[in-house]
Amino acid sequence: xxxxxxxxxxxxxxxxxxxxxxxxxxxxxxxxxxxxxxxxxxxxxxxxxxxxxxxxxxxxxxxxxxxxxxxxxxxxxxxxxxxxxxxxxxxxxxxxxxxxxxxxxxxxxxxxxx
Numbered sequence: 001x002x003x004x005x006x007x008x009x010x011x012x013x014x015x016x017x018x019x020x021x022x023x024x025x026x027x028x029x030x031x032x033x034x035x036x037x038x039x040x041x042x043x044x045x046x047x048x049x050x051x052x053x054x055x056x057x058x059x060x061x062x063x064x065x066x067x068x069x070x071x072x073x074x075x076x077x078x079x080x081x082x083x084x085x086x087x088x089x090x091x092x093x094x095x096x097x098x099x100x101x102x103x104x105x106x107x108x109x110x111x112x113x114x
Contacts, residue, residue, distance in 0.1 A: 027082040029096055031072065035079065036100045038068045 042064035050057035
């Protein structure tokens with residue numbers, strides 16, 4: 001009877017979805033969400049400013065990227081590695097972008113109320 005119980009437990013444990021361990025050099029989901037939010041705001045600002053002068057808008061975007069990386073204490077290479085990692089895990093990336101959109105929508109709602 002103990003062997004049967006053990007086998008049943010083993011079957012249940014093996015049926016669970018494996019937890020994907022994020023490599024140490026990859027940003028956590030929460031950090032990546034915050035970073036993506038900042039990047040998308042910088043790119044939206046670029047889209048608005050490029051009509052006033054492409055060269056100035058490009059310089060401002062490059063400066064904004066540098067500031068964002070510095071704020072989040074990462075490099076452009078760290079961002080690329082993280083983006084590549086999550087691109088290989090589309091379910092996680094979709095969840096991340098859902099949260100980014102939720103945060104941006106929440107921020108916009110707050111701004112609209114002011």
